[in-house]
Amino acid sequence: MDKTFEMGGQHVDRMGFGAMQLCGPGVMGQPADRDQALAVLRRALELGVNHVDTSEFYGPHVSNQLIREALHPYAEDLVLGSKVGAHRDEAGAWLPSQSPEDLIRDTHENLETLGLDRLHVMNLRVMPKDDHAPACYQPVPLDEQLDAMRRLVDEGVIEHFGVSTVTAEQAAQGIEAGAVQVQNAYNLRSRGDEATLELCRDKGVAYVPYFPLGSAFGWFPRVDEDPAVVRVAERLGHSPAQVGLAWLLHHAPNVLLIPGTSKLAHLEENMGAADVVLSAQDVAELEAL
Structure with missing residues (x-):
């Protein structure tokens, strides 16, 4: 199993780190233990992470501020990826910020919060109108948003862009x-996005699954609580979380993981997933869920 994947001309370690959980409850406000949050970021790089995912709307501002405090000046091989396309209100609601002007701003x-002149990859978080959007919100056509992302690349503000929270059809449009x-x-x-994963694999595009172990918010069932995952983990001598992450790494070579945590012990556990070896029998047992 390859340990790295080439994304945008740079070899990225497939075990990365997502900074969302460094923020306070509900991804709002400062962490309960700021010193530990900073220590987690520094330890992640010591363990070989060279891909950190973040966004200005985490906190808001908090995860980017923590990354800058912990890691700036940045290592030359560090790939920082962020996201635009949303913002938070005072109550913590996720609201659209989708116009070309919004995306550029x-x-x-x-970049300003991270202390950068240029970002390796900026992801466009697509937010279709739903019951949580303001009544005045009108979805911005995806092609207009993609034009804005290409403009940012052409102007040298970002090196590359990605797309997030998209259908398979929207992913194809973004890849094009x-x-x-x-x-x-x-x-x-929760394997309902298999078609998008296969599309990315065929096109040589990185696929970055969020909620790789399910969701603590209750949106997806927890992978590490499934009896089959627990059974395989006990047989292999690893934790259920490590087995759940290892399955993703084994499933497709273009998968890049960004599991997040605010705890050093949990970080160490997650990083151990890269060393888990799954046999064909293990995979078959897991995929029979």
């Missing part, structure tokens, strides 16, 4: 426009 805001990664919800127990 928010990209520059990310030049996206180097797709971020969607996907894990062993």
Whole structure:
């Protein structure tokens, strides 16, 4: 199993880190233990992570501020990826920020907070109108948003862009426009996005699953609580979380993981997933869920 994947011309370690959980409850406000949050970021790089995922709307501003405090000046091989396309209100609601002007402004805001002149990859978080959107919100056509992302690349503000929270059709449109990664919800127990993953694999595009172990918010069932996962983990001498992450790494070579945590012990556990070896029998047992 390959340990790295080439994304945007750079070899990225497939075990990365997602900074969302460094924020306070509900991804709002400061962490309960700021010193530990900073220590987690520094330890992640010591363990070999060279891909960190973040966004200005985590906190908001908090995860980017923590990354800058912990890691700046940044290592030359560190790939920082962020996201635009949404913002938070005072109550913590996720609201659309989708116009070309919004995307360009928010990209520059990310760069300023991170202390960068240029970002390796910026992901466009697609937010279709739903019951949580303001009544005045009108969805911005995806091609207009992609044009804005290409403009940011052409102007040298970002090196590459990706798309997030997209259908398979939208992913194809994004890849055609030049996206180097797709971020969607996907894990062993929630495999409804297989078509998008296969598309990315065929096109040589990175696939970055969020909620790789399910969701603590209750949106997806927990992978590490499934009896089959627990059974395989006990047989192999690893934790259920490590087995759930290892399955993703074994499932497709273009999968890049960004599991997040605010705890050092949990970080060490997650990183151990890269060393888990799954046999054909193990995989068959897991995929029979």
